[in-house]
Amino acid sequence: MDCSSYSTYCYRCDDFVVNDTKLGLVQKVREHLQNLENSAFTADRHRKRKLLENSTLNSKLLKVNGSTTAICATGLRNLGNTCFMNAILQSLSPRQQHCSHSHPTELSCKAATASGAQRSSRVPVASTAGDGSLVEEFRKTLCALWQGSQTAFSPESLFYVVWKIMPNFRGYQQQDAHEFMRYLLDHLHLELQGGFNGVSRSAILQENSTLSASNKCCINGASTVVTAIFGGILQNEVNCLICGTESRKFDPFLDLSLDIPSQFRSKRSKNQENGPVCSLRDCLRSFTDLEELDETELYMCHKCKKKQKSTKKFWIQKLPKVLCLHLKRFHWTAYLRNKVDTYVEFPLRGLDMKCYLLEPENSGPESCLYDLAAVVVHHGSGVGSGHYTAYATHEGRWFHFNDSTVTLTDEETVVKAKAYILFYVERQAKAGSDKL
Numbered sequence: 001m002d003c004s005s006y007s008t009y010c011y012r013c014d015d016f017v018v019n020d021t022k023l024g025l026v027q028k029v030r031e032h033l034q035n036l037e038n039s040a041f042t043a044d045r046h047r048k049r050k051l052l053e054n055s056t057l058n059s060k061l062l063k064v065n066g067s068t069t070a071i072c073a074t075g076l077r078n079l080g081n082t083c084f085m086n087a088i089l090q091s092l093s094p095r096q097q098h099c100s101h102s103h104p105t106e107l108s109c110k111a112a113t114a115s116g117a118q119r120s121s122r123v124p125v126a127s128t129a130g131d132g133s134l135v136e137e138f139r140k141t142l143c144a145l146w147q148g149s150q151t152a153f154s155p156e157s158l159f160y161v162v163w164k165i166m167p168n169f170r171g172y173q174q175q176d177a178h179e180f181m182r183y184l185l186d187h188l189h190l191e192l193q194g195g196f197n198g199v200s201r202s203a204i205l206q207e208n209s210t211l212s213a214s215n216k217c218c219i220n221g222a223s224t225v226v227t228a229i230f231g232g233i234l235q236n237e238v239n240c241l242i243c244g245t246e247s248r249k250f251d252p253f254l255d256l257s258l259d260i261p262s263q264f265r266s267k268r269s270k271n272q273e274n275g276p277v278c279s280l281r282d283c284l285r286s287f288t289d290l291e292e293l294d295e296t297e298l299y300m301c302h303k304c305k306k307k308q309k310s311t312k313k314f315w316i317q318k319l320p321k322v323l324c325l326h327l328k329r330f331h332w333t334a335y336l337r338n339k340v341d342t343y344v345e346f347p348l349r350g351l352d353m354k355c356y357l358l359e360p361e362n363s364g365p366e367s368c369l370y371d372l373a374a375v376v377v378h379h380g381s382g383v384g385s386g387h388y389t390a391y392a393t394h395e396g397r398w399f400h401f402n403d404s405t406v407t408l409t410d411e412e413t414v415v416k417a418k419a420y421i422l423f424y425v426e427r428q429a430k431a432g433s434d435k436l
Contacts, residue, residue, distance in 0.1 A: 006030045073394050074145045075152040075404035080172035087388035088181045090401040091374035091423050093145040135191050137161045152404035177376055177388050178326050185226055185254050192224040230254040232320040235358050240301040241309045255324035258283040260342050280346040288314050288356050315358035323370050323424040339381055348372045351424055370424035378420045
């Protein structure tokens with residue numbers, strides 16, 4: 001039961017229901033919650049509402065260099081272990097430096113056009129969960145964060161749509177932020193291209209197999225604003241070690257998942273004096289280096305007509321406008337999923353991706369440089385526990401987004417974070433900075 005609207009959700013029916021039990025237990029719970037709210041919170045809510053009306057601007061002020069300025073950054077209320085969703089939404093939220101790169105600002109605008117949904121200021125929870133558009137609710141949430149007119153925004157409408165179309169994220173248990181981001185972008189992409197409007201997922205995948213080489217950046221069908229912003233292309237080269245046959249395959253991606261090299265996994269802090277510090281370059285090099293596939297990954301050679309030992313190498317054929325790098329901090333052992341708590345050094349500016357390109361000579365001097373826009377951090381020891389927060393830039397300053405709490409921070413604090421997901425934005429040609 002939703003404690004705000006008192007709507008009741010049935011897992012078996014996979015929908016909100018209006019019927020009650022024979023003893024009227026649902027209505028009794030509703031009345032009990034209403035009595036609690038009326039007796040304990042009415043006066044407090046009235047006082048807070050009055051304070052908010054009289055001093056909305058003053059409540060969102062901070063001092064920078066002795067002068068007072070508005071924060072204009074909005075937090076997200078935790079709906080019950082939803083910090084994984086809040087951290088991702090804050091990282092995807094439109095920021096000033098993203099606008100020129102067609103980051104979520106453009107995504108939220110095009111999403112409204114594609115969804116065809118009404119832009120009402122308030123959507124009832126029950127109707128949202130039943131008939132709501134993920135694209136439309138995502139747009140509303142981004143706009144609320146972008147406008148910065150509230151201290152904290154409650155993404156309950158978006159969360160109920162997520163429950164409806166992503167069964168893995170139902171309930172209030174902790175979830176993996178990276179897994180949620182992939183599901184979110186994939187479903188936004190499918191909905192934008194009509195994937196949930198009469199076109200089955202299998203039909204989309206079949207259409208994808210017939211795409212021309214020029215459209216290989218598309219994922220699960222035609223291109224959308226999601227693939228235009230986050231979409232890149234990998235070239236996967238596999239060489240048979242017996243006959244030398246080379247196989248090349250182009251794989252579209254929305255993010256890159258990078259292993260933390262095993263030699264660095266015991267080093268948990270930047271200042272620990274046990275050898276060199278692991279850097280983002282080490283993780284990227286490990287991802288793109290030539291590797292020999294083990295016995296469990298034998299390659300089916302078409303020339304030898306059987307599985308053979310082979311080598312594999314990745315090249316980046318096309319870089320995206322927004323480069324999302326996921327550090328693989330969770331690994332399965334025999335029965336547990338352990339966390340790799342290694343500190344990974346990453347640059348705030350000037351991440352140079354040129355050396356990982358398939359054809360670097362065709363790229364301009366500035367086209368491969370990326371600047372950091374947001375960082376998602378997991379605090380705790382396991383994927384099913386802990387807490388997620390995000391760091392993101394806003395109007396030239398760094399902020400720490402911890403659910404509904406937004407605090408101003410500095411670059412020194414950001415670079416010390418044990419990053420889980422990094423969002424880099426392609427630099428404009430006119431900008432200049434040091435390279436990684």
